Amino acid sequence: MQNKIGIAPSGGENLLFLTDDQLRRGIEAMFFAYRAFTADPDLILAEMDYGRAHHRALHFVNREPGLTVTALLDVLGVTKQSLNRVLRTLIDDGLVESRVGRRDRRERQLFLTDKGSALERRLSETQRARMRAAYRTAGPQAVAGFRQVLEAMMDRDTLRQYKALKDLTEPK
Amino acid sequence: MQNKIGIAPSGGENLLFLTDDQLRRGIEAMFFAYRAFTADPDLILAEMDYGRAHHRALHFVNREPGLTVTALLDVLGVTKQSLNRVLRTLIDDGLVESRVGRRDRRERQLFLTDKGSALERRLSETQRARMRAAYRTAGPQAVAGFRQVLEAMMDRDTLRQYKALKDLTEPK
DNA sequence: TTATTACGTCAGGCTTGTTGACTTTCCAAT
């Protein structure tokens, strides 16, 4: 009944049993950690009558300035109507700018204004701070493992989107 | 401008720089992985007109049979009214049983029925399968790191709740 | 010219969360 899966470690010692309970702990860790992870931005967003959806939009527009509405739809995995309400308020409030596409005039390319950029930085800084602290506590090896497991959890399509995101690192 | 934080590794090689971009990758990994993580149960739940909230309730009642409504409220972090709607349907549908508290007759203790237990297992099995696969792909060292980082991301209160959960492992 | 794509929007519905107010039951302390 107790589903045990032994995994031989690289070294030979420190045998890890993946019982259902071990897996359950991982599941619960995801639940609790994700909640903590979104708590800080949620506080800021609530101040100004925005929601998590606004944050996500800001994040990806910042990440890929000039991306089209369809591309954003794709990465967020929501419907056009759902995104539209969020994007509408961001544009009306002057956080996001929507320009007619350069290549294809049917497309709209999205950019953050200075104001939008400022909010994005304020939001993501709280998350980076939390992540930075966690990374420091857990150490570099843990960080590598963390990313490996998360990536292994994604399905093909999601992983493709994740990998397609540019590195923003200063270009040499 | 580029906020770099060098972390000295245990060994000495493999120096890890925690640039803002590195942190951003971690943030994005959380976003995408969490979405993938909830996708499987969501499909099953949609079949039977339940939502993620029902899943969470089932999970924790299964985890701690006989826990009180207040305790469940606490761990879920929602209001009584919000939980009540969900719990109401689960009880009416015969998945959860609510018994008058043994210690304190004001309290209600919650238990899964066989039917509730079956659904919980069906839901969590999809997540365990995904987690198991990820664990196998990433390896035992990655798994340890994964858990360490997630736990380090939780705030004090959340961590307390997480640690308070019993190990369901067969008692010796 | 016609079909298709990209975008935007109207309408309506669902889940899950929120506040606030009120009741019933029960324990505990004065």
Add this chain to the structure above:
DNA sequence: ATTGGAAAGTCAACAAGCCTGACGTAATAA
């Protein structure tokens, strides 16, 4: 024994953020 407060449940009203379906317009592609 009375009273104060805790635990639970419920009613009502509201909002965010999803969804589907149906249209309309502009611009590109065939």
